[in-house]
Amino acid sequence: MVTVHNFSYGVLNPALAYAVSCLGAFLGLRCVTRARAHDGRRRASWLALATVSIGATGIWAMHFIAMLGFTIPSQTILYNVPLTIASMLLAIVVVGVGLFIVGYGDGGRNRILIGGVIIGIGVAGMHYLGMAAMNMPDSMHYNLPLLVLSVVIAVVAGTVALWIGTWVSGWAATLGAALVMGVAVTGMHYTGVAALHVYASGDSSMSSMGGADGASFLFPLIVGISMVTLILTLIVSLSASEEEVQLDAHIQRQLADLERKAREQARQTQQTLSSGEADRNRRGYFR
Numbered sequence: 001m002v003t004v005h006n007f008s009y010g011v012l013n014p015a016l017a018y019a020v021s022c023l024g025a026f027l028g029l030r031c032v033t034r035a036r037a038h039d040g041r042r043r044a045s046w047l048a049l050a051t052v053s054i055g056a057t058g059i060w061a062m063h064f065i066a067m068l069g070f071t072i073p074s075q076t077i078l079y080n081v082p083l084t085i086a087s088m089l090l091a092i093v094v095v096g097v098g099l100f101i102v103g104y105g106d107g108g109r110n111r112i113l114i115g116g117v118i119i120g121i122g123v124a125g126m127h128y129l130g131m132a133a134m135n136m137p138d139s140m141h142y143n144l145p146l147l148v149l150s151v152v153i154a155v156v157a158g159t160v161a162l163w164i165g166t167w168v169s170g171w172a173a174t175l176g177a178a179l180v181m182g183v184a185v186t187g188m189h190y191t192g193v194a195a196l197h198v199y200a201s202g203d204s205s206m207s208s209m210g211g212a213d214g215a216s217f218l219f220p221l222i223v224g225i226s227m228v229t230l231i232l233t234l235i236v237s238l239s240a241s242e243e244e245v246q247l248d249a250h251i252q253r254q255l256a257d258l259e260r261k262a263r264e265q266a267r268q269t270q271q272t273l274s275s276g277e278a279d280r281n282r283r284g285y286f287r
Contacts, residue, residue, distance in 0.1 A: 013069030022182035024058025078211030083133035094122020116159025146195030157184035
């Protein structure tokens with residue numbers, strides 16, 4: 001079995017991966033709280049932003065930032081570009097399905113469980129598809145118990161994330177929830193990596209292998225996702241919070257009630273004036 005290094009740069013990769021995962025989860029949950037305050041297309045727009053934030057940043061970018069610290073001595077690991085892109089799209093799609101199932105439901109337990117299972121299986125699928133995107137002369141095999149454990153962690157993390165999204169509101173509570181989600185997502189990742197065993201093959205040539213190395217492919221892609229995350233941060237920061245939207249709706253209802261009462265009062269006053277004028281006319285006629 002070939003020796004692999006999961007922490008080639010010390011704590012840099014896991015720490016950065018965890019921070020990115022927490023950031024994606026935080027922004028995604030803030031988008032979910034805003035989605036709860038709207039209906040129709042506005043809700044769908046916020047859920048879509050939450051999907052991109054959690055799927056692309058909180059899960060996919062975390063995975064490949066961590067994988068930049070995965071090395072095998074005396075070997076260059078290449079990444080299959082289509083499979084790597086497909087893994088990102090898979091993460092976004094499954095997170096979106098789970099969020100929309102819960103976001104347009106009544107917050108019931110069944111919807112949360114169904115959405116959580118979908119997200120968990122999708123996240124695990126994204127992880128192992130991303131691992132399959134690695135091209136190397138050696139062969140990869142997985143420890144089945146650890147692989148199953150990583151899938152269970154992913155399902156639990158997805159379910160908890162959806163459950164949190166149904167009630168979390170304030171930024172402090174959202175931050176705490178994001179820190180917990182970051183632990184779950186990175187924990188799933190490193191459990192899956194621990195399940196990987198690499199065995200040497202007879203042919204160590206890279207000539208027949210295609211793909212791009214991490215520095216030329218993954219790093220620019222991660223930077224691009226980071227820019228998207230920055231834009232999402234600005235959108236969330238400048239938008240009204242759930243409490244502000246609800247307060248505005250309450251004020252609008254109060255103004256509408258006042259306007260309705262004013263119209264009713266004006267109508268009654270007009271009726272009173274008309275009745276008084278009719279009485280005066282009748283008295284003048286009989287006089």
